[in-house]
Amino acid sequence: MATPAATKRLTKEYAAITKSPPPYIIAHPSEKNILEWHYVLTGPPDTPYDGGQYWGTLMFPPDYPFAPPAIRMHTPSGRFQPSTRLCLSISDFHPKSFNPAWEVSTILTGLLSFMTSEEMTTGSVRASEHERKLFAQRTRWWNSTGGGSKQTGTQSSNTRGIGAIKAGDGGAKFRSEWPELDEENSKWMKEKRINPQTGLPLPAQSSQPHCSPDMAGLRRRPGGSTTGVGVVVQEGRVARDVGQSWLGRNKWKMVLGAILSYILVARILGDGAVTAATTAH
Structure with missing residues (x-):
């Protein structure tokens, strides 16, 4: 339980940080416990954490400001x-190195400065700039979904204790402390079509327009399954055949038949003339 001095000091600091928040920093105490503060740092421009x-x-000790808080970043x-x-x-x-004159805004400004440096300490990790940019793109999703899972994950001893957030809580803790940010994140995920289970964009929907039933009927002959160019060619042939007369389609047959008939008649007449001449002799 906070001492009266700690309560008075933290109440004063909350009013100050609300009225004049440091750049890229917002923070407030939990409604249930003034010693438990929640902060959100926005990644500054020109850093891998941008946006x-x-x-x-x-987590402040009961005798704050004569002792420093435990600092954690959950995202x-x-x-x-x-x-x-x-x-x-x-x-x-x-x-022993903590100065009682330092306030919440001082602590969080120092944390942001340390974050954007490359200095290593207990609790820090190494990653490439590209990897940190990928993490930055998924922070909103992670905060509001707890990493896309509601199953509780195992934790190392260093992540246990007051103020630790269990992995995979479904975003419940963030939602209770930052309801307005959670609502903004939900809208952002819908606009960006982010899969709530993976944090990755959903596959783009096909933009190819669908044909109406009337148009689809033009691509399919009644009683058949042929579609596309084949139908156009076939229908063209049918239309051409219908447009031509019987005489036009069979003219060469008629010419050939006339020639054969002429030859046949000529031969018959020639044989008759030869027979008549032989009888006369």
């Missing part, structure tokens, strides 16, 4: 181990 939404917690970033206590000069790893 990312990084959610974490500050995967490629910079810190998710939900792991961070060893910083402004965290509970170094209580």
Whole structure:
């Protein structure tokens, strides 16, 4: 339980950070516990974290400001181990180096500065710039879905304790602390067509228009299955045959028949003339 001095100090700091938040930082205490603060860092431009939404917690000791808070970042970033206590000069790893004059805004500004550097400490990890950009693109999805799963994951000893967020909570904790951001994230995922299970964009829908029943009928002959160019050729042949007369289609047969008939008649007449001449002699 917070001491009266801690409660008074944190109440004053909440009013100050709400009125004049530091760049890329928002924060508030939990409604149930003034010692539990939730922050969101927005990735600054010109960094691998540009546009990312990084959610974490500050767990203050009851005798704050005479002792520093435990600092965690829950959102995967490629910079810190998710939900792991961070060893910083402004965290509970170094209580003797903490200055009571430092406020919540001071602590979070220091955290953001450390995040955008390459200095290593307990709880930090190494990753490429490309990997950190990919993490940044999926931060909204991760915060509002808990990583796309509602199953509780196992945690190392360093991620346990007050303020740790269990992996795969379905975004319940984030939703309860940041309902307005969760609503914005949901709209963003719908607009970007993000799969809530994977955090990846859904396959693009086919843009090819579908034919109406009337148009489809033009591609299919009644009683048949031929479609496309074959139908056009076949229908053209039918139309051409119908348009021609019987005489036009059979003229060469008639010419050949006339020639054969002429030869046959000539032969018959020639044989008759020869027979008549032979009889006369």
